[in-house]
Amino acid sequence: MTLLTQIVILLNALIHLGFAVGEIFFTTYLLETLFGFSTPDALKTTPIAKNAGIYNSFIAAGLFWSAFTSDNSLQLRLFFLICVAIAGIFGALTLPSKDQTKKRNINTLFLQTLPATIGVVLVITTHS
Numbered sequence: 001m002t003l004l005t006q007i008v009i010l011l012n013a014l015i016h017l018g019f020a021v022g023e024i025f026f027t028t029y030l031l032e033t034l035f036g037f038s039t040p041d042a043l044k045t046t047p048i049a050k051n052a053g054i055y056n057s058f059i060a061a062g063l064f065w066s067a068f069t070s071d072n073s074l075q076l077r078l079f080f081l082i083c084v085a086i087a088g089i090f091g092a093l094t095l096p097s098k099d100q101t102k103k104r105n106i107n108t109l110f111l112q113t114l115p116a117t118i119g120v121v122l123v124i125t126t127h128s
Contacts, residue, residue, distance in 0.1 A: 005122040013063035016056045023053030074127050081119040088113030
């Protein structure tokens with residue numbers, strides 16, 4: 001694995017660690033400011049978002065693990081990066097946008113799917 005590949009995997013891990021921290025500890029604030037939820041709606045959905053934060057922490061842990069292991073490294077890296085890319089596509093299609101005139105949350109594609117896809121390409125092209 002090249003240094004660039006490892007850096008991209010770690011960047012993906014840090015993104016998901018950030019998601020996890022935000023979803024677990026700053027849920028209501030993020031739901032209100034990023035997605036335009038009213039305070040009552042944000043409070044109602046807080047348990048769901050906190051649960052998503054736990055899942056994101058698992059994804060981050062898996063990405064960190066895959067960046068530093070040599071055991072089954074190709075499979076681990078591809079598994080976690082592909083999970084991130086698929087989740088990003090799903091999120092872009094289903095998450096609400098703060099600007100209600102937009103039908104899709106396109107930022108998810110750039111923040112989540114693009115780095116994961118770059119990681120997948122690098123892992124495949126640099127795996128020896």
